Amino acid sequence: MRIGYKLFAEAYDPKEIVRQAVEAERAGFDFVEISDHYHPWLESHGHSGFAWSILAAIAARTEKLEIMTGVTCPFVRYHPAIIAQAAATTQILSDGRFTLGVGSGERLNEHVVGGGWPSASVRHEMFVEALEIIRLLWGGGYQSYEGQHLELEDARVFDLPDALPPIVVAAGGKRAAGIAAELGDGMFNTVADAEVVQAYTGEGGKGPKYCEVPVSWAPDEKDAVASAHRLMRFGLSGWKVQAELPNVVNFEAASTFVTEDDIRENVGCGPDPETHLAAARKFVDAGFDTLTLMNSGPDPDGFLRFYADELAGPIKALRA
Numbered sequence: 001m002r003i004g005y006k007l008f009a010e011a012y013d014p015k016e017i018v019r020q021a022v023e024a025e026r027a028g029f030d031f032v033e034i035s036d037h038y039h040p041w042l043e044s045h046g047h048s049g050f051a052w053s054i055l056a057a058i059a060a061r062t063e064k065l066e067i068m069t070g071v072t073c074p075f076v077r078y079h080p081a082i083i084a085q086a087a088a089t090t091q092i093l094s095d096g097r098f099t100l101g102v103g104s105g106e107r108l109n110e111h112v113v114g115g116g117w118p119s120a121s122v123r124h125e126m127f128v129e130a131l132e133i134i135r136l137l138w139g140g141g142y143q144s145y146e147g148q149h150l151e152l153e154d155a156r157v158f159d160l161p162d163a164l165p166p167i168v169v170a171a172g173g174k175r176a177a178g179i180a181a182e183l184g185d186g187m188f189n190t191v192a193d194a195e196v197v198q199a200y201t202g203e204g205g206k207g208p209k210y211c212e213v214p215v216s217w218a219p220d221e222k223d224a225v226a227s228a229h230r231l232m233r234f235g236l237s238g239w240k241v242q243a244e245l246p247n248v249v250n251f252e253a254a255s256t257f258v259t260e261d262d263i264r265e266n267v268g269c270g271p272d273p274e275t276h277l278a279a280a281r282k283f284v285d286a287g288f289d290t291l292t293l294m295n296s297g298p299d300p301d302g303f304l305r306f307y308a309d310e311l312a313g314p315i316k317a318l319r320a
Contacts (some may be wrong), residue, residue, distance in 0.1 A: 001284070001289060001290075001291060001315065001316050001317070001319065001320075002030045002031070002208070002258075002289070002290045002291070002316075003029055003030055003290070003291050003292075003293065003315055003316055003319050004018075004019075004029055004031040004032060004033050004066075004068070004210075004214050004290070004292040004293070005024040005027075005029045005031075005032050005033070005295075005304075005307075006032075006033050006034075006070065006212055006293065006294035006295070007021060007024075007032050007033065007034040007054075007294055008231070008294070008295070008296070008300075009034050009035055009047065009048060009049055009051065009054065010035070010041055010042075010045040010047055010048055011040075011045050011047060011231055011296075012047055012048075013047050013049065014049035014050075014054050014057075017034070017049065017054055018054060018057045018058055018060070018061060020052035020300055020304075021058040021061070021062060021065065021067075022058075022061050022062060023300075023301065023304050024062065024065065024304060025062045025063070025065035026304075026308075027304040027305070027307050027308040027312075028307070028308055028312050029065065029269070029307070030065075030066060031065060031067065031068055031099070031292075032058065032065060032066075032067055032068070033068045033069070033070035033101065033212075033292050033300055034050075034051050034054060034055065034067075034068070034069060034070060035066075035069075035070060035071075035107050036051040036069045036070075036071065036072040036073070036109075037051070037106075038108075038109040038110075039076065039108050039109055039112075039247065040248060040250055041108070041234040041235075041248065041250055041251050042231075042233075042234055042248055042252055042255070043231075043248045043249065043252055043253075044230065044231075045231070045248075051069060051072070052077035052086050052090065055067050055069070055090050055094075055098070056090065056093055056158045056229050059090065059093045059094035059095075059097065059098075060093070061135070061146055062085070062097075064203065065097065065098055066094075066097045066098070066099065067094055067098050067099070067101075067170070068088070068098070068099040068100075068101050069100060069101045069102070070101045070188065070210075070292065071101035071102050071103035071168075071170045071188060072100065072101065072102050072103070073102070073103055073104060073105030073106070073109070073110055074102050074127075074130040074131070074134060074280040075105075075126045075127065075129075075130040075149075075150060075252050076110040076113065076118075076126075077105075077110045077112065077113050077115075078118075079108060080129075080130035080133040080134050080137075080150065080152075081133060081137060081155050081157075082139040083100070083102075083130075083134060083138075083146045083149040083196050084133065084138060084157050085157050085159075086158060086160055087100040087134070087165050088138065088157050088160050088165075089159060090165070091161040091163070091164070091165040092159060093163045096161065096162070096163050097164045097242060099165055099166050099167075099168055099186075100134075100165050100166070100167045100168070101167075101168045101169075101170065101188055101210070102127075102131070102167060102168070102169055102170065103127075103169070103170030103171070104120075104123040104124060104126075104127045104176065104182075104186070104243075105123065105178075105243070105279075106243050106244075106245075107243065107244055107245060107246050108242075108245060108246065108247065108248075108251070111244065111246055116242075117157055117246075118188075120243075122149070123176055123309035124176065124179065125148060125149060125208060126149045126150060126200065127149070127176075127179060127185065128179060129145075129147035129149055129203070130150060131167065131169075131184075132145065132147070133145050133147075133150060133177070133182040134167070136152070137152075137155060137156070137157045138157065138160065138164050139155075140156075140160060141156060142154050142155065142156045143156065149173055158212075159257075166185035166186060166207070167183070167184045167185050167186075168180075168184060168185060168186040168187065168188050168207070168208070168210055169183065169184035169186070169187055169188065170188040170189065170200075171187045171188065171189055171196050171200060171239065172188075172189065172193075172239045173196065173199075174195070174196070174199040174215040176196075177197075177199035177200040177203060177205070178199065178200075178203045180205055180207075181200050181201075181204050181205035182193070182203065183309050184205070184207065185206075185207045186207030186208040186209065186210060186290075187200045187207065187209050187210065188204060188209075188210040188211070189210070189211050189212075189288070190211065190235075190239070191210045191211075191239070192211070192274070192282040192283045192285070192286040192288070193285055193286060194285075194286040197209055197286055197287035197288065198287070201287075207318075208290045209287060209288045209289075209290060210288065210290045210292060211283045211286075211288040211290070211292065212290060212292045212294045213268070213276075213279050213280050213282075213283055213291050213292065213293050213294060214228075214232060214235065214266065214267040214268065214270070214279065214296070215267060215269070215275075215279055215292050215293055215294065215295050215296075215297075216228035216232070216263075216267050216269045216270075216272065216295060216296045216297040217270070217271065217276070217295055217297040217299070217302060217303040217306050218269075218271065218295070218297045218298055218299060218302070219271050219302070220270075220271070221269055221270035221271070221311070222267075223297075224269035224270045224271075224297050224298075225260050225263050225264055225267075225269045225270075225297060227296055227297050227298040228258065228263045228267045228269055228296040228297070229258070229259075229260050229263045230296075231296040232263070232267060232294075232296040233249045233255040233258040233262075233263065234254070234255050235266075235306075236255070236258050236262055236263075236266055237251070237254050237255060237258075241254060243262050249283075250287060267279070267296065268280075269304070272287070273306075273310045273311050273314060276311055276315070277294075277311070277314055277315060277318070279317055280293075280318060281318065284318045284319070284320050285320075287320055288299055288320060291315070291318075293307070293315075
């Protein structure tokens with residue numbers, strides 16, 4: 001079982017995120033994952049640094065730690081040609097330690113460029129075209145592409161790594177799971193959904209299956225719950241809400257009725273390793289084999305010590 005650490009880029013400034021990545025390597029995590037957002041989820045988060053700059057800084061400050069976007073939408077706010085170039089450069093700078101996690105995006109981040117927010121079916125069509133463009137450019141040489149939604153004109157990525165980064169595709173349903181199987185090297189999800197895993201493997205997907213496990217560590221369980229409620233209550237709204245709301249004020253409103261009891265039911269909270277293992281087992285039992293721990297506790301360094309001293313061995317021993 002490979003274990004990653006989710007860098008909470010919405011809750012901390014960019015320099016602090018880089019520092020936490022360095023400490024995550026020392027704590028024994030296999031990789032770190034960072035959201036590629038323009039806005040935070042909640043006004044109270046207060047941060048949302050540019051993921052690609054942060055990844056470059058992490059690559060320069062670490063030696064073995066793998067790095068990953070979790071996830072980038074490679075259309076609307078970006079053109080896939082830019083992501084093809086950015087991912088190739090990041091793979092070179094990290095000496096082959098980068099994974100490109102991609103998804104069909106959230107209105108929260110993509111509407112900012114004034115390009116509108118297409119329906120889910122159109123976003124899937126655009127997503128497929130974006131992945132085809134990235135793969136095309138990674139094949140080398142000058143390339144052009146004319147799709148229904150996206151175009152590429154006589155473009156070339158000059159700096160390509162010796163080994164291309166794997167592409168892990170976020171899949172919240174069967175359609176996206178099929179895209180992951182066809183055009184990705186792995187799949188990604190934020191819920192313990194066995195049906196999506198089965199859809200991915202049923203369509204021929206053979207790559208790693210990534211997930212995000214929500215946990216909140218603190219020496220006192222009440223403090224862990226309170227911190228998770230402050231930082232993570234937006235996550236209980238579900239993907240159909242998370243993909244569609246346009247701004248942080250909407251997420252503040254949508255999460256008003258999430259209680260601390262709701263947090264206790266959905267997030268592994270407190271100092272007991274078994275609580276965190278139980279949260280992880282839900283995903284392992286659903287078929288995921290690569291776990292990213294998303295800690296919303298009040299003390300990141302305390303969580304990293306807790307992981308190194310008490311959690312790393314047992315959680316890596318879990319088997320799908």
